Amino acid sequence: MKVTKEQILQKAISFFSSHDYDRSSLNEIAGALNITKGGIYHYFESKDDLFKESVSYLLDIVDQQASDSIELGIPLKKLLKSFFLLDDVAGLYSQMTGLDILGDYSDIVYLLFSVLKKFPEMRSKQERIYARYMMGMEMLFRDAQKRGEIRRDLDPEGLAFELTAFVEGGMLISSVSSGLDGNRLGTKVFDNFWKRIQSDSDDPE
Amino acid sequence: MKVTKEQILQKAISFFSSHDYDRSSLNEIAGALNITKGGIYHYFESKDDLFKESVSYLLDIVDQQASDSIELGIPLKKLLKSFFLLDDVAGLYSQMTGLDILGDYSDIVYLLFSVLKKFPEMRSKQERIYARYMMGMEMLFRDAQKRGEIRRDLDPEGLAFELTAFVEGGMLISSVSSGLDGNRLGTKVFDNFWKRIQSDSDDPE
Amino acid sequence: MKVTKEQILQKAISFFSSHDYDRSSLNEIAGALNITKGGIYHYFESKDDLFKESVSYLLDIVDQQASDSIELGIPLKKLLKSFFLLDDVAGLYSQMTGLDILGDYSDIVYLLFSVLKKFPEMRSKQERIYARYMMGMEMLFRDAQKRGEIRRDLDPEGLAFELTAFVEGGMLISSVSSGLDGNRLGTKVFDNFWKRIQSDSDDPE
Amino acid sequence: MKVTKEQILQKAISFFSSHDYDRSSLNEIAGALNITKGGIYHYFESKDDLFKESVSYLLDIVDQQASDSIELGIPLKKLLKSFFLLDDVAGLYSQMTGLDILGDYSDIVYLLFSVLKKFPEMRSKQERIYARYMMGMEMLFRDAQKRGEIRRDLDPEGLAFELTAFVEGGMLISSVSSGLDGNRLGTKVFDNFWKRIQSDSDDPE
């Protein structure tokens, strides 16, 4: 059974995100794939190269799944609610790739920060993903406004940013605070959030 | 001029937050202090020890300043507004210690994540700081409710979490997205936020 | 010319026995083999590992040669005599391996003691070698009793222990006392020893 | 309570014999005496100096006690018997100094060997102690011969060497072989030894 370049990338992601760059040795990565260190050098010029390529590989997946999570045309309320269940969202990260690549949310945040430290030039790629995601959100709100589901006097860009920032921050705090119930707090916040933005003509719950 | 233990801690923080644990060599840290590596071992048993002690040192400062930033008894609106000016808040981190220790917000997040990876036992300290901070926020909202400044039907715990999470997440996104204007977006969000929570009797602006 | 694992073991023995564990640096050992320190880590996980493996290597040789030195079926007297020539026996150690590995007898005693200090779990291996050797001696005496070469009322186990202990102690004293003639004193002792144990029917010399 | 030079010597012996030269740090030795490293340098020029002086100190005690153990004028048989009880003799080493300085027999042998490796010039002192001890033994046998307690046709020098070597070797084997009963085997050997050397006119037991 040949080891493909993609398998190496996946295993690398798994090491880099759980062990951190410097603590992930090529020997171990190779060992986990039952090949030798030299084998990796056939596909990648250096460890740095492997690192950058594997983070890119991961970012593409994240971007794809982020896009997929934004579905136009369905009632916004239900979709939004799912974003506020912080523990559930965080749980998605582990399955995100369908490849058992990632640990939890904090692993990926750590990984993305560390790549910025080493390779500042990768900032633009991360930046673009955030931008695309928030743009998707914005369209979601615009669409709901058009359909009259939410109030028309709210700024869609502000809403998109507010939501995204809250979710990121909420998961971050959640990942540090083991005793905190992210779903419960998220629901509380969602209730207030929705009450504020829903169209006046909406049936109050 | 004697080099004190505190000077070492500060320089260590500065390295660990900007270069990451593994890339911060004792050689460099010592060199930046004009002492030799061996000198560090007078004050610290090991690199791990230095790392843990310096993160502790930093966390104590962060905790202190977080507490200080919560002032009861003044109009909530003005205080809140300042929290939403993300770029300004982020800027505070660099001066937080008054010691030119930190780079920017992402440095400290990165540092705190990395310490959790290496020393999970330090989670509780970080957790406590978040808990204390959010409790302070909660009291802020309760106080404002008592004074009639904001609506009384809102859940203070939810508000505290919402605010804290938004600020953290906002700064995180901001630190990645160089083109993003954190103050502008933050102001937008604040306006909506305040409109929602202010007491009905308040004069609309 | 490739450097084999066995060559490293031999050179290590030579250093560890003449310089002691802590004073034998991997740098020097590697240098003597014209490789670099890192090369040693290809074959051994650590200095400790190298130490243990090389002592094991030596012990196996010692055990083998000890077994070989016990020949059943030949006149006991001649064989015994050779054991009492302490200087000659001590001299055998240096050539024991045919590899110029050891210095003199005291080197090996020192090495074996030091390995016990660091790795008490290696005691059993040394113990087994002594036990096997003394058992071989015992059989030698039993055989000679059967053949009527020595008196039948002596305890073979006691004789084996007496002989072994005397030889060990004699060489030890000899190795410390440069002026002492081990062969001369050994011969004196042998004469008494043999006079005591020889069969009465034997022709007195 | 002032720390005297002798106290340092004793503590040093205790460390050097149980931990070995290189593993005994001046810091630890000083710490065990509740003084600082610098304090040691008031009495000793260097670690080497301390090492040599402390081994000298020990050797003087050993020499003294070895002399004391040889008592002329009492029945030889009883005295000799005590030398053959190997486990008991080995046990004496720990109490030898009355100062809780030494561990067991193997510690002292190890220490004496290691000092020879580092400072070959100390060989003569050790050599002299062995020589004096064997000379004492020789006189013991001569005395017993004079008194008619043992046969007059035996060579006292050979007997002294035989006895000393056996005891040294026996204890050495004993210290390695945990399962071996040194007293039992020693008694066996003594019985044979005494039978051989006792005067014919002696009452057989």
Add this chain to the structure above:
DNA sequence: CATGAATGAGCCTTCATTCAT
């Protein structure tokens, strides 16, 4: 293609030694 031996630089750590106070 792939292996595995070998390198070399860099890191953490220890510790005898010095010296100003």
Add this chain to the structure above:
DNA sequence: GATGAATGAAGGCTCATTCAT
């Protein structure tokens, strides 16, 4: 006298990288 800060050399160890096979 004695302390404690500081040095500097050395050692074990790791690992990305190279290269002959």
